[in-house]
Amino acid sequence: MGYLRVALQYTLTDVELKLLPRGFERIGHVAIVSIPCGLQHKIKDIARALLNTKGVRTVALREGTISGRSRRPSVRVIGGDSSTETVHHENSCNFKLDVAKVMFSSGNLYERARLPKLVRDGEVVLDMFAGVGQFSIPVAKHAKPNKVYAVELNPIAYRYLCENVKINHVGHIVKPLLGDCVEAAPRGVADRVIMGLLHVTHRYLPLALEVLKPNGGVIHYHESVPSKIRFERPVKRLLGVVVGREVKILQKRVVKRYAPGVDHVVVDARVGPVIR
Ligand SMILES: C[S@@+](CC[C@H](N)C(=O)[O-])C[C@H]1O[C@@H](n2cnc3c(N)ncnc32)[C@H](O)[C@@H]1O
Numbered sequence: 694m695g696y697l698r699v700a701l702q703y704t705l706t707d708v709e710l711k712l713l714p715r716g717f718e719r720i721g722h723v724a725i726v727s728i729p730c731g732l733q734h735k736i737k738d739i740a741r742a743l744l745n746t747k748g749v750r751t752v753a754l755r756e757g758t759i760s761g762r763s764r765r766p767s768v769r770v771i772g773g774d775s776s777t778e779t780v781h782h783e784n785s786c787n788f789k790l791d792v793a794k795v796m797f798s799s800g801n802l803y804e805r806a807r808l809p810k811l812v813r814d815g816e817v818v819l820d821m822f823a824g825v826g827q828f829s830i831p832v833a834k835h836a837k838p839n840k841v842y843a844v845e846l847n848p849i850a851y852r853y854l855c856e857n858v859k860i861n862h863v864g865h866i867v868k869p870l871l872g873d874c875v876e877a878a879p880r881g882v883a884d885r886v887i888m889g890l891l892h893v894t895h896r897y898l899p900l901a902l903e904v905l906k907p908n909g910g911v912i913h914y915h916e917s918v919p920s921k922i923r924f925e926r927p928v929k930r931l932l933g934v935v936v937g938r939e940v941k942i943l944q945k946r947v948v949k950r951y952a953p954g955v956d957h958v959v960v961d962a963r964v965g966p967v968i969r
Contacts, residue, residue, distance in 0.1 A: 700742035705735060717743060718799050721779025722750040723792050725768055740772025750774045753792060762846065764796040764824075780860075786834055787860050788853075790825045795850045797825065800949035801889075804959060805831050808913065811961070812836035812885060819883040819904050820844065821874045821897060822890040825853040826867070832887075833863035841867045842882070844874040875900060884910040891917040891957060895927075898934040902964065909938065909964045916958055917951045927960045939965030 697713045705713070709732060717726040724743040728736060740752040751774045757767035770777060770793075777793040784806050790797055808828055812818060814837040820829045823843035833841050843858075845851040851871045858867045870877045878900065886901045888894050894916055901912050916927045924945045932940055943961040951957040 696746070697739065697742055700745065701735075701738060704738050704742075705732075709735060713739075718755075719746075719749070720790075720792050720797055720799060721781040721788075722748060722774070723753055723777060723779050724749045724751070725753045725755050725792060727755045736771050744773050751776060751779075753777060764847070765794065766792065766796055768793050784831055784835070786830045787857065788825055788827070788830065789856050789860060790853045791849070795825055795847065795853060797827065798949070800957075801827065804948050808832060808887070809835035811911070812838050815839045816884040817882055817906075818842070818885045818887065819878060820887045820889070821878060821901065821904070822846075822888065823854055823869070824850050824889070826857040826861075828887050828889055829854070829867050830857055830861050830863060833858075833866040834861055838866060842870060842879060843867055844870045844872065844877050846871075846873050878904050880904060881906055885913070886910065887913045889913070889915050891915060891951070895930045895934075898930065902935065905964060907967045909966045911943070912962050912964060914960045914962065915948070916960075917955055918958055920954050920956050923947065923956045923958050924960065927958055931960060931962050935962075935964055937968055941965075 695715050698710055712729050712731045714727055717724050743749055743752045752772035753768040754771045755768050778791040781788045805827055809832045812832055816838045817840045818832055818838050819842045821844055823829050823845040829841045829843040843854055845854050854869045858864050880903045883904050886904050914927055914931055918926050941963045943963055945960050948957040948959050
């Protein structure tokens with residue numbers, strides 16, 4: 694039985710208990726929960742129960758989807774401290790962020806831990822959609838890259854990215870760049886490109902090829918995709934863009950379930966040298 698069910702077993706009816714979400718997201722001191730319509734009148738009880746969880750000082754309700762190009766979340770505080778700015782500790786990294794202003798997915802935890810293990814000593818890495826440094830920081834901390842270029846469009850996320858570079862002491866490795874990666878990303882510099890974006894990632898595949906060194910390198914390509922074609926579509930898109938160069942699919946994995954019938958997947962592909 695989930696934590697909320699146990700905590701609220703004497704407060705809610707059996708019908709209401711069945712409507713409770715199975716879990717909640719925890720980012721720093723903030724617990725974020727989705728509550729279905731049938732339980733909206735019990736919001737205060739749910740918030741109170743979550744505030745009894747160790748380390749939780751704020752409870753926020755996820756109200757809608759993450760929106761827009763800047764991926765701004767839609768959350769509202771329903772209990773505890775009104776502050777949604779927090780420091781999330783994970784895998785020996787600290788991520789400072791405001792959960793009401795920028796996106797951070799706890800479901801990507803394994804991917805954030807996996808990526809640094811793939812980076813070879815001395816590589817140049819380019820993180821095209823850096824957010825608050827979800828990939829750039831662990832790569833700089835746990836691998837030995839020469840440089841990590843971290844490009845971010847949203848000025849709020851960029852401010853946290855810069856702060857996270859400082860608090861994690863990786864300023865000698867990570868270079869944050871503010872702007873649209875189409876303009877801000879340096880070309881021909883990277884051994885490895887991280888494409889941690891969903892919905893429109895494929896539009897940036899031609900840019901990823903430009904960003905790689907002429908000798909080629911590795912692309913970590915993320916996509917949200919119907920489960921039935923979970924690897925077929927991203928692989929097809931990758932192969933469709935790389936013309937006249939060798940491509941080797943290194944790994945395909947589901948990062949998390951994104952929505953019913955939709956997966957968030959990542960495909961790692963090695964692209965060979967430019968053939969002249
Ligand atoms: C969904 S968040 C993901 C952050 C991180 N890569 C991860 O996977 O956890 C995507 C980030 O990319 C940024 N972004 C979207 N389009 C961009 C673009 N064209 N150039 C640079 N950053 C962009 C958004 O502002 C947002 O912070």
